[in-house]
Amino acid sequence: MATIQIDRLLDACIRMGGSDIHIVVGRPPVIRIGGSLKSLETKVLDADDTVALMKSITPEKNQQELQEGGTTDFGFAFGDYGRFRVAVFRQKGFVSMVLRLIPSKFLSFDTIGLPKPIAGLCRRPRGLFLVTGPTGSGKTTTLASMINYINETVDRHIITVEEPIEYYHDHKRSVINQREVGLDVPTFSEALRRSLRQDPDVILVGELRDLETMEAAISAAETGHLVFGTLHTTGCQGTVNRIIDAFPANQQEMIRIQLSTNLIAVLSQTLCPLKAGKGRVAAYEFMIVTSAISNLIRENKTYRIESTIQTSRNLGMRLLDDHLYELYQAQKISVLEVLDKARNPADMLAKVKSEFPNDPDLADIGPVLGEMQGLDLE
Structure with a gap:
């Protein structure tokens, strides 16, 4: 019974153009569509319903992890329609789930509306490229599009480290290995260290979540690899400050020097519901690390980064507020x-x-x- 129910929920999410399914005791299943939450016209879920739905899709090892730690994450494929990333967790003693739909098709840079210089930056031989923004801002989709672009256009060895793997990439012009934290490797930082012995050209780190992983990512960029990573920060200036501040005070000067020479770009994004109805559009803040911005990072003058972005629009850079206003002028939001x-x-x-x-x-x-x-x- 539960399997039929979950299949119907997954099908409804895809059919309605939803992005997430929320399953929680005391409400019918809820689907996020275009940024807004919509309850399905079904029964209100009780504790037995949520447990049955959870067990119908959750692997045994993840059920064990839920019992021990109160939360677990995994991904699974729903036929040919797409993959779902699942977060299962306990709240008030009950089981809740959030299922995020990962589309089966990669989107082009034009479809997403990415800044023009990004294609060239994806072909760079080395450096650190950060994609940042709050949870649910489309970072995973943006990075998947970048990796797919590299995969289709140049011959590289690409290694991704993710938790869990969301978009599945086939080998095209490049060779691609996708490693899942918790399944193929214990931690992000361990995967990064090991990857340097695996002849990589491009490394994607799903999340720079701790000091050790940040150090490993910067080191990988410094030793001649193109490294992509994500952070839950807002704005380009805030992202640079967040990385520097994560290090002890006695290491910050060295990190500023390393960032100034290895960081190549920061793309900070947020998703906005379209004014016309169904769907969302991404608003971006975009910074390319020019010699001027490199100097500001090295000299601890990051407070001047935003004004430098503002005066570098001719290079393709822009502030978030400027892009939001452009979307408003175009009557999109x-x-x-x-x-x-x-x-x-x-x-x-x-x-x-x-x-x-x-x-x-x-x-x-x-x-x-x-x-x-x-x-x-x-």
Whole structure:
């Protein structure tokens, strides 16, 4: 019974264009569509339902991990429709699950709307390229597109280290090995250290989650490899500061020097619901490490990075707020979405009011947004 139920839920998610399924005691199954949550018109789930649904798809070793640690993650394929990344966890003593749909097709750079210089950066022989943003901001899809681009266009040995593996890559022009933490290798940092003996050209690290992994990634870039990694940070300047601050004070000067010579780019992104309805669009902040930015990192003047990005638009760089405004001008996202995601909402609101004073949505945002942001919007 549970197997039939889970198949129906997975099918409904794909058919409705959903991105996630939430299974929790006390509610019907919930699907995230275009950033919003929608309850399915089925029964309210009880404890037995969530346990049965969990057991129908969760491998034995993951069920054991759930018993011992209260949480587990894994991935599985749903026929030819796509893969799901699953997080199972306990809350209030009950079992909950979140299933994230990983599309079966790779998206092109144009489809995702990635900045033009990224194709050239993916062909670089060495360096560290970071893709950052909050959970659910599309980092995995962006990185999968980059790896697929390399795989299709140049001959490289690509090693990915993921937990769990989400997008499956076939060998194309490149040779690709995908290692899963917990299955093929114990930790990210161990996989990174070992990979240097495996003749890699390109290394993807699913998450730079600790100091040891950051050190290994920087070292791999320094020794002549192209390394991609993710961080849960916001903005390019914030990403650089986050890495430096992760190290002890007596190592930070050395890390600034290493970053200034090995970091090649940071892409920070967030997903916004489309104004027209179903679907989402990514808004980006993008920094290429030019000699000017390299000097700012080395000299501990990262507070000037944003102004340097602002004045380097001719190189393809942009700040998040500028891209949000471009999406608003193109009528792709609403003014409320722009103000919600903007780094400087007060400045953004003033700009919108100045250039689009007749936007009908402006009349609806005053009191609510004022409380949210602590702004005087009158």
